[in-house]
Amino acid sequence: MIDNKNMILAVVLSIIILIGFDMFFGKDRPDPPPGDQPGTEQTAPGATPTPKPGQAPGIPAAPSKPGAAIPSAPGVPSVGELRSVRKAIIEKGSRVRISTPSLHGSINLTGGGIDDLSLARYRETLDPTSPEIVLLIPKGAEKAYYAEFGWVSGDGQPVPGPETPWRASRGTLSPETPVTLTWDNGQGLKFSRTYAVDENYMFTVSQKVVNSGNKSAILYPYGLLSRRGTPEVTGFYILHEGLMGVFGGTLEEIDYDEIQEQAQVKKTAQGGWIGITDKYWLAALVPDQKVKGNSRFTYRKESGDDLYQVDYLSDPIMVAPGGTGESRNRLFTGAKEVVVIDAYNEDLGIDRFDLAIDFGWFYFLTKPIFYALLYINEVVLNFGVSILLLTVAIKIVFFPLANKSYTSMSKMKKLTPEITKLRERFGDDKTRLNEEMMALYKRENANPASGCLPILIQIPVFFALYKVLFVNIEMRHAPFFGWIKDLSVADPTSVFNLFGMVPWTPPDFLMVGVWPLIMGGSMFLQQKLNPQPTDPMQAKIFLFLPIMFTFLLARFPAGLVIYWAWNNTLSMAQQWVIMRRMGITGKEALK
Numbered sequence: 001m002i003d004n005k006n007m008i009l010a011v012v013l014s015i016i017i018l019i020g021f022d023m024f025f026g027k028d029r030p031d032p033p034p035g036d037q038p039g040t041e042q043t044a045p046g047a048t049p050t051p052k053p054g055q056a057p058g059i060p061a062a063p064s065k066p067g068a069a070i071p072s073a074p075g076v077p078s079v080g081e082l083r084s085v086r087k088a089i090i091e092k093g094s095r096v097r098i099s100t101p102s103l104h105g106s107i108n109l110t111g112g113g114i115d116d117l118s119l120a121r122y123r124e125t126l127d128p129t130s131p132e133i134v135l136l137i138p139k140g141a142e143k144a145y146y147a148e149f150g151w152v153s154g155d156g157q158p159v160p161g162p163e164t165p166w167r168a169s170r171g172t173l174s175p176e177t178p179v180t181l182t183w184d185n186g187q188g189l190k191f192s193r194t195y196a197v198d199e200n201y202m203f204t205v206s207q208k209v210v211n212s213g214n215k216s217a218i219l220y221p222y223g224l225l226s227r228r229g230t231p232e233v234t235g236f237y238i239l240h241e242g243l244m245g246v247f248g249g250t251l252e253e254i255d256y257d258e259i260q261e262q263a264q265v266k267k268t269a270q271g272g273w274i275g276i277t278d279k280y281w282l283a284a285l286v287p288d289q290k291v292k293g294n295s296r297f298t299y300r301k302e303s304g305d306d307l308y309q310v311d312y313l314s315d316p317i318m319v320a321p322g323g324t325g326e327s328r329n330r331l332f333t334g335a336k337e338v339v340v341i342d343a344y345n346e347d348l349g350i351d352r353f354d355l356a357i358d359f360g361w362f363y364f365l366t367k368p369i370f371y372a373l374l375y376i377n378e379v380v381l382n383f384g385v386s387i388l389l390l391t392v393a394i395k396i397v398f399f400p401l402a403n404k405s406y407t408s409m410s411k412m413k414k415l416t417p418e419i420t421k422l423r424e425r426f427g428d429d430k431t432r433l434n435e436e437m438m439a440l441y442k443r444e445n446a447n448p449a450s451g452c453l454p455i456l457i458q459i460p461v462f463f464a465l466y467k468v469l470f471v472n473i474e475m476r477h478a479p480f481f482g483w484i485k486d487l488s489v490a491d492p493t494s495v496f497n498l499f500g501m502v503p504w505t506p507p508d509f510l511m512v513g514v515w516p517l518i519m520g521g522s523m524f525l526q527q528k529l530n531p532q533p534t535d536p537m538q539a540k541i542f543l544f545l546p547i548m549f550t551f552l553l554a555r556f557p558a559g560l561v562i563y564w565a566w567n568n569t570l571s572m573a574q575q576w577v578i579m580r581r582m583g584i585t586g587k588e589a590l591k
Contacts, residue, residue: 096109096172096181097172098116098117098173098174100174104120110164111161111162112166114331115138119334133281142229144226145226148226151220157187165183166182173197193208194206205223206326211322216321219325220316222311222314225310230308243259243297245267245297248270249272252267259297268293270290271287280336280476282356283332286332287312287329294312295313336356338370338371357472360467362460383559384559388563418440419440469488469560490555491514493513494510494512509551512554515561519549519553522565523546523568
C-alpha cells in the first residue's frame with residue numbers, strides 16, 4: 001500500500017525545490033536583445049495635435065533627455081550614484097520645496113512637474129544615518145523618473161509644456177500649505193495648477209483654466225509617469241514589478257519585457273489608476289474617478305536607452321469665453337504600506353487601489369494573516385514575536401483536528417512492530433500484505449493518512465506567511481532578537497565560517513545560519529516522533545529530508561524559518577503529550 005504521507009511530503013519537497021530554483025536562478029534570465037523597438041509617434045505637451053473629427057488627440061509623450069543606466073538595487077536607484085548629478089540639476093533651476101513627514105523633494109518650476117522625491121521614513125540600509133530612499137529623479141539624470149500633468153489643446157491654442165516657466169504662490173509645499181503655480185499664454189487663457197499633499201504619499205493636483213479671450217478652447221487633461229532605464233528586478237514569479245493599473249475594476253500587470261515586445265498597450269475606462277511599481281515602492285496616477293479617459297502603457301528606445309511611460313488622457317473640456325475649466329487628479333508616490341493603501345482605497349474611492357500590493361492568489365488568506373501580525377505587533381512591538389504568537393493562535397484554532405491526527409499517528413507508532421511482522425510474513429504477497437494491514441488498521445481504529453493533516457494545514461499558512469514576508473514593506477528592516485536585524489531577509493550567519501569567527505564569507509548555498517539549523521533539528525526530532533517507515537530505503541530518505549530542508553530554507557526570509565521551527569516545536573509538544581497519554585514514553589517515542 002502506498003503511504004499517503006510520503007506522497008504529501010514529496011509534493012511539498014517538489015514545490016520548495018521549484019521555489020528555491022527560481023529564487024537562485026530567476027535573476028539570471030537573459031536581458032532582452034539590444035536594438036530599437038517599435039514605437040509610436042506622439043505629441044509633446046505644448047504642441048498642437050491634429051485629431052481627426054470625433055477622435056481625441058494622442059496622449060503626450062515624455063520629453064526626451066539623453067542617458068540611462070541600470071540601478072544597482074532592485075527597483076531603486078543607488079543614492080550614492082545619483083547624489084551629485086541630482087544636486088547639480090536641482091540647484092540649476094527654480095523649485096518649490098516639498099516637505100512632509102513622509103516625503104522630501106521639490107517641484108520644478110520649469111514645466112511644473114514633480115521630478116525630485118525621496119522617502120523620509122525609509123533608508124537605504126539598516127543604518128539610521130544612511131541616505132533616504134530616492135523615488136523620483138529629475139529629467140537629465142541617467143535614471144530620470146518623474147511625473148507631469150497638463151493639457152493637450154484640441155484647437156491649436158498654446159498650452160503649458162515641459163519648458164513652461166511657472167510662478168509659484170509660495171516656496172514650500174507641505175500638508176498645511178498647498179502651492180499654486182500660474183502661467184498666462186498671452187492669448188486669453190490663464191492656467192493654474194494647485195498641488196496639495198497629505199502626511200503620507202498622496203498629492204492632489206487641481207488644474208484650472210480661465211478663458212478671458214473671445215473664442216472657446218478645447219482642452220484635454222493628461223497626466224504621465226516617465227521612467228528612463230530598465231530597473232533591476234527580483235525576477236521572482238510571486239511578485240510583480242513593472243507597469244500596472246486598474247481599468248473597469250480589473251487589474252492589468254505588464255512586465256518590462258512584455259511591454260518591450262508589445263511597445264504599446266491602450267485601455268479605455270472610467271476611474272481606476274495606472275502606475276509603475278517596484279517591490280516596495282509605487283508611483284501611480286489617479287485620474288478623476290468620475291471621468292472617462294484613455295490610458296496607455298508605452299515603451300520605446302531613445303538614444304539607445306529604454307524609456308517607459310504610463311499616461312492617461314481624459315475626455316475634453318470645453319472652456320467658453322469668460323468661462324472656467326477644471327480638472328482634479330491625484331498622484332501617489334511612496335511606500336506600499338498596506339494600511340495607507342487600504343485607506344486611500346476606501347476614503348478616496350480609488351477603484352481597487354488595494355491591488356497595488358501583490359497579495360497573490362491566496363489574497364483571502366494572506367491579507368488576514370498580515371493584519372493579524374500587524375495587530376499583534378501593535379501590542380508586542382516586535383514582528384518576530386508577533387509571528388510566534390500568531391503561530392500559537394493558529395495552533396489553537398486547529399487544535400481539535402491536529403489532536404485527532406496526532407492521536408492516530410501515535411496509534412500507528414504503537415502498531416509499527418505488528419506492521420513489521422506482517423511485512424516479514426507476507427513480504428512476497430503484496431495483495432495479502434495490504435489486506436492484512438488494512439484489517440489491522442480497522443481493528444485498531446488507526447488511519448495512516450491522518451498523519452498528513454498537520455502538514456496540509458501548515459502548507460497554506462507557510463506560503464501565505466512567505467508572501468507577507470517577501471512582499472510587505474512592513475517586514476523590511478523589522479528586527480527580531482540578537483543577530484536577526486531584518487526578518488524579510490535570510491539569517492546572515494553561517495555554520496561554515498563558525499558564525500563569523502572565521503574571516504571568510506561562504507557562497508550563498510553554504511550560508512546556513514543558526515535558525516535554519518534550529519529548524520532542521522526540530523524537523524528531525526518531529527520526524528522521530530512520527531511512525532517510521534518499515535521499508536529501510538524509505539527510512540533513509542526520510543532521514544535525509546531534514547538536511548535537505550535545512551539547506552533549501554536557509555536562504556528564505558528569517559521570519560519564515562523562525563515560524564517553521566516554532567511550529568515544529570509546538571507540534572512536537574502536542575504530540576509528546578498525546579503519546580504519553582497512550583503509554584508511549586522515553587526511548588520508545590523516538591524509535
